Amino acid sequence: MTVKDGARFAIEVLRGGLITARHFAVNMARHSLRAIGIRTRRTGAVTIQYPEARKQVPSRHRSLHRLLTRPDGRPRCVACMLCLTVCPSECISVEADEDPDPEIQKTPIRFEIDLSRCCFCGFCVEACPEDAIRMDTGILEWGRLGRDDLRIEIWPGPGPGRKI
Numbered sequence: 117m118t119v120k121d122g123a124r125f126a127i128e129v130l131r132g133g134l135i136t137a138r139h140f141a142v143n144m145a146r147h148s149l150r151a152i153g154i155r156t157r158r159t160g161a162v163t164i165q166y167p168e169a170r171k172q173v174p175s176r177h178r179s180l181h182r183l184l185t186r187p188d189g190r191p192r193c194v195a196c197m198l199c200l201t202v203c204p205s206e207c208i209s210v211e212a213d214e215d216p217d218p219e220i221q222k223t224p225i226r227f228e229i230d231l232s233r234c235c236f237c238g239f240c241v242e243a244c245p246e247d248a249i250r251m252d253t254g255i256l257e258w259g260r261l262g263r264d265d266l267r268i269e270i271w272p273g274p275g276p277g278r279k280i
């Protein structure tokens with residue numbers, strides 16, 4: 117490393133330190149003013165103590181998929197495969213069976229999503245003609261040790277080794 121590089125490096129480290137110090141001072145001032153009853157236009161930054169405390173996710177978030185059911189408990193999904201067709205990640209797999217109701221014709225006996233490939237675009241939800249699939253479970257934590265564990269069965273439900 118040349119002297120010029122070393123000087124540039126030191127300046128950048130100093131600049132980073134000053135930015136951090138500025139954020140600390142501004143947040144500290146905002147919190148202190150609020151503590152004594154003076155409201156500032158903006159609140160100080162707050163660190164969420166995750167996982168003990170969690171931030172509320174917006175109502176329009178996209179989280180783990182779920183299949184909606186009919187009043188009798190059967191899935192609303194008619195295994196039309198439209199969601200599979202539009203899925204850009206090709207991460208949905210559906211195993212279909214005949215439905216005894218001739219109006220419904222087909223029903224899924226297994227509905228699986230590979231979360232290691234899903235990009236959470238929501239196309240499957242938009243494409244479904246039965247409004248049978250939604251991404252509103254609020255389940256966002258699925259850290260796993262292996263990719264295979266990210267194949268999540270959303271119907272009939274999480275199976276062995278695939279717990280959410």
Ligand code: SF4
Pocket residue numbers: 199202203204205206207208229233234235236237238239240241
């Ligand atoms: S959210 Fe997008 S990528 Fe994920 S399963 Fe649905 S269509 Fe596929």
Ligand code: SF4
Pocket residue numbers: 192193194195196197198199200210243244245246247248249
């Ligand atoms: S979830 Fe909707 S689009 Fe996907 S197979 Fe079922 S009915 Fe068709």
